[in-house]
Amino acid sequence: xxxxxxxxxxxxxxxxxxxxxxxxxxxxxxxxxxxxxxxxxxxxxxxxxxxxxxxxxxxxxxxxxxxxxxxxxxxxxxxxxxxxxxxxxxxxxxxxxxxxxxxxxxxxxxxxxxxxxxxxxxxxxxxxxxxxxxxxxxxxxxxxxxxxxxxxxxxxxxxxxxxxxxxxxxxxxxxxxxxxxx
Ligand SMILES: [Fe+2]
Ligand SMILES: [Fe+2]
Numbered sequence: 391x392x393x394x395x396x397x398x399x400x401x402x403x404x405x406x407x408x409x410x411x412x413x414x415x416x417x418x419x420x421x422x423x424x425x426x427x428x429x430x431x432x433x434x435x436x437x438x439x440x441x442x443x444x445x446x447x448x449x450x451x452x453x454x455x456x457x458x459x460x461x462x463x464x465x466x467x468x469x470x471x472x473x474x475x476x477x478x479x480x481x482x483x484x485x486x487x488x489x490x491x492x493x494x495x496x497x498x499x500x501x502x503x504x505x506x507x508x509x510x511x512x513x514x515x516x517x518x519x520x521x522x523x524x525x526x527x528x529x530x531x532x533x534x535x536x537x538x539x540x541x542x543x544x545x546x547x548x549x550x551x552x553x554x555x556x557x558x559x560x561x562x563x564x565x566x567x568x569x570x571x572x
Contacts, residue, residue, distance in 0.1 A: 406519055407465045408570045409511055413526070414456035415468040415569035416504060419478040420449040423500060426482025427493045438490050441539065445497070448532045455525060468569045477565075481558070488548070494540040495548035499558035501537035505530060507566055 424446035431439050460467050468474070485496035508530035515523040548554060 405514075406522065407463070409514075409522065410456065410459050410463060410465045411468055412507075412566055412569040413511075413529075414453075414460050414465070415470065415474055416507070416566065417449060417452040417456050417529075418471065419474040419565065420500065420504070421446065421453050422475055422478025423482035423496065424449055426479040426484075427486040427496075428482075429479075430483050430486035431490070431493065436490055438493070438543065441543065442493070442497075445536045445539070448536070452529050452532070455529075459522070459525075469572050470565075470569055474565065474569075481561075485554070485558075491544045491548035492554065494543040494545035495551050495554050496558055497540035498537050498545040499555045500562055501533045501540065503559050503562040503566070504533045505537060508533065 424442060427442055428439065428446060431442065459465070481496060481500075482493070486493040508526050511526050512523060512530070515526070545551070545555075
């Protein structure tokens with residue numbers, strides 16, 4: 391993740407900068423969540439590793455794209471990167487340690503919030519910045535597929551699903567709000 395904050399390009403709208411900053415942060419968080427899950431599930435030789443690795447690979451593509459956008463558009467990356475690095479990995483590792491279904495409950499919750507977040511961005515962009523809009527629509531389809539796969543894998547059967555899911559969703563919404571600004 392590039393760490394060189396650069397001044398905003400003249401004339402670039404700050405709302406689009408905030409969008410790129412939060413999306414970049416979110417994709418980084420997603421990569422770290424899946425890394426945390428895989429660290430635990432690989433050690434346990436889980437049969438779900440391949441399924442989760444596929445999602446992780448797609449998150450890498452999302453992150454690389456927003457890495458590029460942050461650089462090209464001279465967007466200041468979130469200052470919270472060290473927080474998301476640790477919190478993302480911990481969320482993935484802790485839920486995976488609770489079991490495969492809890493790991494998928496985490497994925498379903500996170501991806502539901504990201505799907506909503508990207509849907510709101512697509513609506514807000516209207517006919518502005520078609521390149522960014524197309525990227526967000528593309529990634530949103532992946533996030534929705536991750537959520538659907540997690541539900542198919544039995545996310546809702548995780549012990550304490552409702553509380554786990556609501557807690558993670560609330561956390562993600564706070565993380566989004568913070569990363570837009572900070
Ligand atoms: Fe993603
Ligand atoms: Fe995703």
